[in-house]
Amino acid sequence: xxxxxxxxxxxxxxxxxxxGRLAWMRRAFPDVVHIVVARNPLAQWQSCCDRLxxxxxxxxxxxxxxALACGRSVPAVERVVVGLRIDLPDNFPCVGERPVDHSxxxxxxxxxxxxxxxxxxxxxxxxxxxxxxATTHADAIFDCDLAIRSHAYLSxxxxxxxxxxxxxxxxxAAHRNHAVRxxxxxxxxxxxxxxxxxxxxxxxxRDGSAPVDALALWASKLAEATLGARADADATATxxxxxxxxxMRIVDLAAAGSFGCxxxxxxxxxxxxxxxxxxxxxxxxxxxxxxxxxTSTARNFLAARR
Numbered sequence: 001x002x003x004x005x006x007x008x009x010x011x012x013x014x015x016x017x018x019x020g021r022l023a024w025m026r027r028a029f030p031d032v033v034h035i036v037v038a039r040n041p042l043a044q045w046q047s048c049c050d051r052l053x054x055x056x057x058x059x060x061x062x063x064x065x066x067a068l069a070c071g072r073s074v075p076a077v078e079r080v081v082v083g084l085r086i087d088l089p090d091n092f093p094c095v096g097e098r099p100v101d102h103s104x105x106x107x108x109x110x111x112x113x114x115x116x117x118x119x120x121x122x123x124x125x126x127x128x129x130x131x132x133x134a135t136t137h138a139d140a141i142f143d144c145d146l147a148i149r150s151h152a153y154l155s156x157x158x159x160x161x162x163x164x165x166x167x168x169x170x171x172x173a174a175h176r177n178h179a180v181r182x183x184x185x186x187x188x189x190x191x192x193x194x195x196x197x198x199x200x201x202x203x204x205x206r207d208g209s210a211p212v213d214a215l216a217l218w219a220s221k222l223a224e225a226t227l228g229a230r231a232d233a234d235a236t237a238t239x240x241x242x243x244x245x246x247x248m249r250i251v252d253l254a255a256a257g258s259f260g261c262x263x264x265x266x267x268x269x270x271x272x273x274x275x276x277x278x279x280x281x282x283x284x285x286x287x288x289x290x291x292x293x294x295t296s297t298a299r300n301f302l303a304a305r306r
Contacts, residue, residue, distance in 0.1 A: 010167055019130035020067075022137045033165055036134040038217065039144040041127040042194075042225035045120055061119055062107035064126035069107075076209040080125040083200040084193065087114050087122075121193055128197050128218065132210035135217055139164075145224050147171060194222040198250045223247035 004011035015021075019036065026034060048060035069088050071077040081088060089110060093103045111119045134141055140160065146153050154171050162168050201218045204210040226247045 010165060012167070019134065022133055026137050033140075033161075034138045035161075036131075036138040036141045037144060038131070038134065038141050038221060040221045040224035040228060041124050042120075042228050043145065044127070045123045048123070049116075058108040058111060059104060061111045061123070062104050064122045065107040065110060066103055067126055068122060075207075076129060076204055079203060079207075079209070080129055080200055083203070084121045084125045084196055086125050087118050117193075124193060124197055128201060128204075131217060131221070132201075132204060132214045135213035136211045141217070142171075145221075192226070194226045195250055198222050219251050223250045226250065 001011045013032075015025075018025075022034065022036070025032075051057050051060060065088065068077060068081055068086060069092050072081060072088065080086070087110075092110075093106050111122075142157060143153070147157065157171055158168065198218060201210065201215065205212050205215060226243050
């Protein structure tokens with residue numbers, strides 16, 4: 001940082017898979033603008049699958065297992081593991097006792113053994129825990145899903161960063177990933193894992209393990225992931241309707257968890273529900289419809305948090 005300042009430049013740091021350290025980063029670098037890049041968990045997991053197929057690299061798939069196994073003594077982690085029925089082996093090579101690479105290889109083999117649906121539950125559990133403090137510890141949240149669809153959102157994001165930092169980065173490279181969709185995961189798998197995740201999120205807020213603001217972010221991204229299945233080329237009208245119904249139930253759970261806590265949050269969730277109602281009226285047609293309005297109004301994801 002000092003070298004950058006000496007040259008009259010502004011340093012920019014990029015951290016991947018590090019949201020769990022967000023609170024520490026905020027304390028360690030209080031004068032830095034902290035921006036969280038948010039993406040719906042299914043699309044993010046599909047990118048990991050792309051990486052596995054293209055490069056035979058299962059690191060991103062194994063890492064959630066390692067993180068959950070090492071943190072299982074934390075009550076919030078245990079709640080997620082139990083609630084999502086994440087298959088963690090009883091005996092695993094602990095980090096510290098053996099090299100980290102050995103532990104990663106162990107969980108790569110475990111992920112291959114349990115299969116895609118079980119592996120996604122582990123990924124989703126890690127995502128749920130990592131995102132819980134994004135709304136309270138970040139200055140802004142950049143919504144990748146919305147950026148893919150909305151040039152207006154991209155322009156607003158670029159202007160916000162320019163006004164705050166003087167930097168003018170282009171975000172036009174945001175694009176939809178072309179993950180291989182083998183239909184190994186569907187909206188009905190495991191009684192809908194996204195709905196289960198929202199239920200766990202509500203419990204995390206209730207016991208103080210997550211702030212109430214996390215409910216809107218979780219609901220938006222989990223509903224987005226659920227609706228992602230609706231856009232599959234071979235999705236039937238019945239399946240598409242079920243996905244919308246499940247997305248509405250996710251928002252209902254978030255609203256129930258926030259009842260009496262925050263009137264602004266309650267209003268945002270009500271707008272989500274109304275937008276999803278409009279989406280349901282579209283039937284099996286695959287138009288963006290009011291969902292694009294939903295994600296732009298669900299929370300001001302690019303508003304300063306200070």
